[in-house]
Amino acid sequence: MNKGYVLNGRYEIIGRLGEGGMADVYLAEDLILKRKVAVKLLRLDFRDNPKAKKRFQHEAMAATQLDNPHIVGIYDVDEVEGMQYLVMEFVDGEDLKKYIKDNFPIPYAEVVNIMEQICSAVSEAHRHNIIHRDLKPQNILVDKNGYIKITDFGISRAGTEDTMTQTRSIIGSIHYLSPEQIKGQMATTRSDIYSLGIILYEILTGKVPFNGDTAVSIAIKHSQTPMPSVRDFDPRIPQAMENVVLKATAKDPDDRYQTVNEMAADLNTSLDKSRANEPKFTVQPPQNSVDEATRVMPFSPLADTTASAAANPAKREEKATQPTNNKQPAKKKRRRRWWLIGGIVGVLLIIMALNMIVSANGKTTVPIVSGTLETEAEAKIKDADLVVGDIKYQSSDKIDRHRVISSSPKESSKVKKGTKVSLVVSSGPRLVRVGNYVGQEYDVVKQKLEDEGFTVHKRNAPSSSFGSGRILQQDFESGKRFNPATKTLTFVVSTGVKRITLKDLTGMTKAQVVSYSNKVEINPTFDYVYSDDQPKGRVVRQSPNANESIQQGGNVAVWISRGPKKDSSDELKSFNVKITIPYLDNNSAASSDSTLNESGISSDDASTESTSGSNENVVLIYLKDHDHSLSTVYKQMVITKDTQVTLPFKLSGSEVGQYKVVRDGRTIMRDNNVTYNSH
Template sequence: MNKGYVLNGRYEIIGRLGEGGMADVYLAKDLILKREVAVKLLRLDFRDNPQAKKRFQHEAMAATQLDNPHIVGIYDVDEVEGMQYLVMEYIDGEDLKKYIGDHFPIPYAEVVNIMEQICSAVSEAHRHHIIHRDLKPQNILVDKNGYIKITDFGISRAGTEDTMTQTRSIIGSIHYLSPEQIKGQVATEQSDIYSLGIILYELLTGKVPFTGDTAVSIAIKHSQEAIPSVRDFDPRIPQAMENVVLRATAKDPNDRYATVDQLADDLNTSLDRSRANEPRFVVPEKKSDLNEATRVMPFPPLQDQSASANDQASQRSEPAKQASKDQPPKKSTSKKKKRRRLIIAAILGLLVLLAAFVMIVTANGRTTVPVITGTTEEEASQKLQDADLQVGKVKYHSSDTVDRNRVISSNPKENTKIKKNTKVSLVVSSGPRKVRVGNYVGQNYNSVKDRLEREGFKIRKRNAPSGTFKSGRILQQDFRSGAKLNPAKHTLTFVVSTGVKQITLKDLTGMTKAQVVSYANKEEINPTFDYVYSDDQPKGRVVRQSPGANEVIQQGGNVAVWLSRGSKSSKQDTLKSFNVRITIPYFDANSDAESSSQPLTGSPSADTPSDSSGDAQATSGSSENVVFIYLKDHDHDFSTIYKQMVITKDTAVNLPFKLTKNEVGRYKVVRDGKTILRDNNVTQDSQ
């Protein structure tokens, strides 16, 4: 397709981006929405191939079900003049394969950050029961800011489908394919987890673990050979990080992580000092493996008197005169044989009668409700039919533990003996209960908190001074208005105005961290903690504060508190302190062209959730930006807020870091639930 060609009267081709096995990808301009897009066009030699067309449609269906910032969005799918095409989000960057080649070696903290974004996207797909089946660096895009996007769901499959592969065929890229897929078995979530483990291996070593002259030789290595050690390649890699690779790439899917979220959680802590002495992960030995060897059973040779029942019956059926020829019996022996035959005949008759009785009772009697919990509705229906039962009423209830469209329970219960042809009612999962949340900015915090807690949400509160909203009114929320959220899995955070009330700080010297937090909560101020060596205060006690004792600050303001590390020893001489200066950009929601045309009034009576599509308007108040700063260094944990600020213009901030020579620090700045600044590779040389 030539430059300047307008596809379907809307997408003007700018140039070719790449070529694939079945499709070509072009950069184009959407003439209606005035934006750059990527157009994926089925190649000419595949346009009459129904399987190729099905793959195109499947990719569009799979991607449009998913709502995650790390998954490439599908804008349009259509066919014109026999050309089938997809219109996708355009990512200005490169694929992860090329990124690894250009940037290797990659700092470990950056590896964690990349994998965290990939896992977020894969986890979203798995929550919708979609298995990607072809995860590889070539299907992972990295934009100019290091932001990750996963693409190509063309061979993904729904978790409820049996398979999309043809008989005896393998779908997926051989270097990243799991052993069970190579064997032709159905791909599961653990298959994607295996591919993630191979991608992590490549990020750490710059190469794939298995290579060969043919695809078959590589497949055999995946199935039979242990994954090479990343620490053999680079001994500086922490054992905890290698353990993530080893567990994710275990040959048996049952030995891998149960979910992608478990992999991400384990990897996020792999650089922590608390895991420095972690032993190497070893796949647990299974009892069943010990019993699989062929063994000679110690049975003695069969004797004549232990002849089979068939042989005995055959012997008994021979004519009596033939037996008499071989060995003429005595009269007493003949009587005993007759008596034995009568007894055997009587027993056989009783058995026949008993079998007939059982058949009659079974035909008109009872049966057992089969185990159907966790099966699909269709599978449950088939099992009930096989047990001579009927499907009764089917009700749908939300569930946080049972997947969508799978059976939660039955009535009568499983393993209950009931009459045949009885109707069994089913309760089927409609998925996790989700509640639509609104725009609560300007409303009374206590009223909103009570209402949302009744829905099952956990609520967190942060304080901030404001000249716009009265004390107790919500300044900001960390979620988008109109979103549907699962109360069991979401904690909602609100920034609440404290007005402009002034407070006088007390002397915090000598307090513990818990005492400072308790005092700060009572006075509605926000403490930030730092650590210093001190000979005057024991470890964990306050050494100094800023502003100092008896100074006046606004309620909701920040107070810096320095806690003692204890006395300094020679082992701690390598710890170095330095500042990283950043400028936090201010966002004016009222003047932004993309914000909603209806400004927020901040009226406490606005109880009805807003349907405004402007994220900034829906989550921030007036002209004030509330930003959260997260920092990780020798003393600070990245999972907690280091500092909270209210800004009304671009604001420069010095971030204090304390790192040893081998430590890597990180920071990020979050506004309205979105990361606006980030650096995952802060070292002593970053000054």
Template sequence: MRKGFVLNGRYQIIKRLGEGGMADVYLAKDLILDRLVAVKVLRLDFRDDKKAQERFRHEAMAATALDNPHIVGIYDVDEMDGMQYIAMEYIDGEDLKYYIKNHFPIPYAQVIDILEQILSAVHEAHRHNIIHRDLKPKNVLIDKNGYAKITDFGISKAESENTMTQTRSIVGSIHYLSPEQIKGQVANQQSDIYSLGIILYEMLTGKVPFNGETAVSIAIKHSQTPIPSVRDFDPRIPQALENVVLKATTKDPRNRYDTVAQMADDLRTSLDQSRANEAKFTSELDDDAEQTRVMPFAPLRPELVEAAAKANDESAKDDVKDTENRNVSPKKKPGKYKRKVALTILVVILVLSGLTMVLLARIGSKASVPNLTNLTRQTAIKRLAQNDLAVGKITYEANDEVEKNNVVKTNPQAGRSVRKKTKVNLTVSSGPKLIKLENYVGQDYKVIANKLSILGFTVKRRNASSSTFKAGKILQQDFKPGQKAVPKNKVITFIVSTGVKQITLENLTGMSKEQVISYMNEQGINPVFDYVYSNIQDKGKVVKQSPGAGQTIQQGSSVVVYLSRGKQKTQKAITSFNVRIKIPFEDATTTGQNKTTNTAYSQRKANPSLAVSSDSVSSEANSSSEISSSSSDEDSTADADSSPTKPTENIVLIYLKDHDHTFASVYKQMVITKDTNVILPFKLGDNEVGKYKVIRNGKVILRENNVTADSN
């Protein structure tokens, strides 16, 4: 794209930053929020490639689900004339590959600091069960202050997706790829940990551990050749720090760190004096067959012992008969008789010895099944190997008590005595049971809220006036119909019609936050909370309100309620500033939504009990119960109150995060009929970063994840 080109009427191209295998990256100016962004655009030659399009969408989906200061933020995902693009946070700096080249040798403390930041980002991805699969210095950006952020989730996979590509091809960068990925096996958290170990190796030595003329030769080295010692390159490197590299890059993933959190803990203390004399890390033997064992003497087989005893009895009988035939008394043949007795005793001893050896052999070949409940799958596999037991079938089942990917039970059960090498089946938790959510628009709020509360969901209510829906009916929901969620982790927000009614406000002074919410829910109005110091009201009590007591407002409107922080004390400085944003009005009469909205309106008018189509809602709640934008290409709306003869009212929800507010609840709700300017008041302490996002008719239209007083 040429300089000056405006993408989708919002992003003005400044210059090209770089290009990759599938996409070009440009520096652009966001004309709405007046800031620099990086815009990643799918290349023209890939726009008809469905796999490339899917990978491009997947990158945006994966990164949008993550919220960590060391992951490049995604601001917008859209397309223009078939041209897909992602608008993301612009990092003014260089990637880690160039950083190593330009700053090597890097002080050990700085190496640890950079890798800790990377580990923090990967931990966030793993917490959402997302495996990056392509961690390398090129995908880590370092700004001018040494702040690290990872990017490019294009080939990441959910850990639950236990599948490989159909071609069993290798996906990722060969210099940083784990042995199991090279073999075509499923990548997991330990695979990312291996790549992190290679990155640490490169930061310490300035080069990758393995090179070769072909990718195949490098792959073979990763699979078979031990990682070279970083202390051979630089003897000053502490052994504890080298041990982090060695443990992260063992060939068998079972010998690596179980989690990146464990790796971070080990890395954090690697320069401590207490670990100065630490021994070099060595991994356990991967194959029990490599160990030398002293085998017990093989006992006589019972059938041979029985045959020998029988032969001895028959021989004794023949000797007696022969003596009788000769008319000679056995007493007269004491030597021969004694030999027979001795032979009998010998056979008995052999039998007893054989039985004893069989018993000892059986005792020596037994093992007890360990208690693996609540252990991670990888830890359980290690524990079985330590007890000379093998892993059998692994199955998954929903469980509300045991954390996802942890063992629920074993078969045989814990404590059972079994033969060594016996396969033990593992039942692993797939997490709590998921409940499917439906389209509740147009239904009675109290009935639906009660039903969902019984299932375990937390249900919140926001109010909005409506001339179409009767009071108490659901206007909008913050999740997509058909979405599955864990009840105990899910907060559901409904926007409920109040009809059209005037309310005279009571005096709220002295009320608690809970009392205010209860009162406003009864009256069908919405609170906007702010916080001030007060020498009169106790902490958490209402100091004042706006509009004031006795004033009349329309149901569905908002009231600003100021809660007491308590008395003024000497505290960390809090900076107050305002951010001005413009919320564009979306007129359904000028968009492709008009037909859908008018049809839904006509259907409801003809049949008021008819629920709105599921296409009318696309807002989706993420794992932290915040509203996130849907990745669907369909632009949906939950505003069902438009008639064919008047402009659609836009329902706007604003979420704000600062010293006093979190994303867990709506900061402000508005109904707009034209482009509207809004001032957002922020209060931030030292090292605090603010956020906001604006949702219009169920879709995120504005988002900022890095609000500071300096950036304002």
């Protein structure tokens, strides 16, 4: 498809992004929404292939069910002039395969971050019962900010689909396929976990674990050859991190992580010092289904006699030919009968005692594990002759991370030996990922974040580029996770452009002026003068005057009375300090992070500045003199260029003034030694 071609009257082709086995991908401009998109177009030789068309449609259906920031969004799917196409979110970056090649070796903390984003996307798919089945670095995109996006759900399937086992063909990429997929068995969520383990191996070592001359030789290695050690490649890799690879890529799906979230939680702590001496993960051999314990056999004198006779026919014949003595005394017969009865009773008592012992030995008590570390709880369960069952992770503000919340069956209950005990383990406080909300409606965003549990604060500022009620800036970095119970999110919200008719402020107190200003959304600045007309603390005059019109968010100068002037040897002196506040272009701030960091500004500060997404700077000025305190805002303003400001000071001979300027949440100017003689 040539540059400039307009697909379906809407998508103008800019150029080719790549080629696949069944489709080509182009960069295009959405002429309606004015944004760049990726257009995936089914190749000409597949357009009459019903299976290819079905896979193409399946990819769109699978991806549109998923709502996760790490999954490439599908905007549109259609057919025009026999051409099947998908319109997808455009990710300006490269695939993970190339990213590994360009950036290897990758720091371990970044490895964890990359895998956490991938696991987040796969977990969302699994939550909707969708199995990807073709996870590989080529299907994972990395944008220029290191943000991960997963794509290509063309061969994914629903976990509940009644699909045939692929016995004659292998679906997926051979280097990342699980042993069960290679054998033609049905893929499960744990098949995706195996692929994630291979991807983690490649990020750590820069190569795939198994290679060969043919696909068959690679498949055999996946099924039979033990996973190579990443620590043999790089001994600095923590054992805990290698254990994640080994557990995720276990040959038997039952030996892998039960869920992607479980894998992510384990990987997230793999760099912790507490796991520095962790032993290497090994798959436990299966236990014998029948224990070779001593069995108690029932005993009967009659049975013993019969058995003895059956074993010796000669004795049986001799016994049969012996003459019967019918002349034994009756007393002797009675004594023998009582001995026989006593023997039988004794045997029955022994059997009952043995049954009680066997029954008692077959039961055990579920140990108390709540509050203990997960590894300690597993050891206690095994020591009690029980089996560790499913382990689920649940967020908790009360129970520390990796400690047990509860068990099932409950603690101290009596159960049979070998019973499975499932655990609920704390994953720590619930963390919620926040986004970039600049330009969105504040009320909608506020409600959404408060529903998640955040505390939301608002500051107003006028804006000619954003309508009233839309967010100008935010004081947190997009994409980060926070605990809603402890995090406060602050927004600067546009008041738009509105005219205010000022009322007469004369005679008001400062508090009354502040209350009125907040109500009509204007910014007052205060000065102090001696006055015989107004008592101390009351407004003497204002500028602009009463009944004059100003823009909402504009400034109003207010003079407050000091009371009548008194003679004093330490007379107040008035003077001005002129400063120039530098303007920061937020569009270029993101690209200059490295320069900022070299200048001594923390990465958190730099990233905060770059999240505003606006060409306006919100500036707060604090001033301390005879009439003002540094703890309150003297003046708030919005600038779009370097701006000169005059700061009025009133100081006695013994006083020292101060001022500071805060731009977008960071102090950029300060002077703690302002005196009359120094200016």
